Amino acid sequence: MKGLAIASAILGSASMAAAHATFQQLWVDGVDQDTKCARLPPSNSPVTDVTSPNIRCNVGGAKGVSGVCEATAGKTMAVEMHQQPGDRKCSTEAIGGNHFGPVMVYMSRVDDAAAADGSGSWFKVDEFGYDADNKTWGTDVLNAGCGKRTFTVPAHLPAGDYLVRAEAIALHTASQVGGAQFYMTCYQVKLSSSGSQLPDGVSLPGAYKATDPGIKVDIWGNGFKSYEEPGPAKIADSYFRRR
Numbered sequence: 001m002k003g004l005a006i007a008s009a010i011l012g013s014a015s016m017a018a019a020h021a022t023f024q025q026l027w028v029d030g031v032d033q034d035t036k037c038a039r040l041p042p043s044n045s046p047v048t049d050v051t052s053p054n055i056r057c058n059v060g061g062a063k064g065v066s067g068v069c070e071a072t073a074g075k076t077m078a079v080e081m082h083q084q085p086g087d088r089k090c091s092t093e094a095i096g097g098n099h100f101g102p103v104m105v106y107m108s109r110v111d112d113a114a115a116a117d118g119s120g121s122w123f124k125v126d127e128f129g130y131d132a133d134n135k136t137w138g139t140d141v142l143n144a145g146c147g148k149r150t151f152t153v154p155a156h157l158p159a160g161d162y163l164v165r166a167e168a169i170a171l172h173t174a175s176q177v178g179g180a181q182f183y184m185t186c187y188q189v190k191l192s193s194s195g196s197q198l199p200d201g202v203s204l205p206g207a208y209k210a211t212d213p214g215i216k217v218d219i220w221g222n223g224f225k226s227y228e229e230p231g232p233a234k235i236a237d238s239y240f241r242r243r
């Protein structure tokens with residue numbers, strides 16, 4: 001991977017594209033939905049401006065697709081990332097090279113998942129930032145799991161349509177403002193549930209600042225010991241019990 005990074009520096013952006021990636025597939029309760037309900041980005045290039053509406057669902061992601069995946073609150077979903085469109089080979093790293101950083105999943109309740117533009121309220125349902133004990137990043141978890149990150153959809157959410165936003169942030173050049181690379185895909189989901197509690201959320205853009213400690217961060221320095229994910233705290237079961 002060190003070799004790849006050096007080659008990238010010499011050859012420039014054309015070879016960098018090989019290390020870039022997109023979230024593409026969705027699994028619902030262990031069943032592969034492929035890209036049926038994914039608003040696939042037009043390329044595997046990152047978004048770098050946290051103030052752009054592209055930070056919601058990537059470039060072109062305000063526009064819906066026809067497919068909607070049906071899911072059930074309290075059961076699992078998995079988001080799946082790969083470097084190239086449709087290349088699900090587990091022998092290829094999901095996100096390559098030195099693209100280390102957190103993996104997070106947000107959800108937003110919407111009237112119509114195929115029409116929503118992502119301008120509503122987003123709450124965080126999953127995150128894996130950095131485990132200092134074993135020096136594992138969220139992106140390492142993706143690479144070890146054939147691109148997949150599995151999480152449980154909170155059981156207390158109301159039934160209805162949602163956008164599910166998967167995000168990986170590559171921090172290899174994030175010691176400078178604007179150096180973090182954001183890779184997002186939104187999925188269109190219809191949720192069955194007997195729940196009735198919708199968490200408070202945040203706006204995107206809005207929730208991130210270019211200088212947040214989880215966005216402008218030197219992960220290579222000797223001083224780097226722990227990592228703080230950007231955005232709101234992940235919704236916990238305790239959040240719902242309070243209400």
Ligand SMILES: *[C@@H]1O[C@H](CO)[C@@H](O)[C@H](O)[C@H]1NC(C)=O
Nearest residue numbers: 131133134135136140141144
């Ligand atoms: C490091 O620990 C986390 C749990 O916090 C685990 O998910 C991850 O797989 C571990 N990484 C390695 C390389 O063992």
Ligand SMILES: [Cu+2]
Nearest residue numbers: 016019020181
């Ligand atoms: Cu990159």
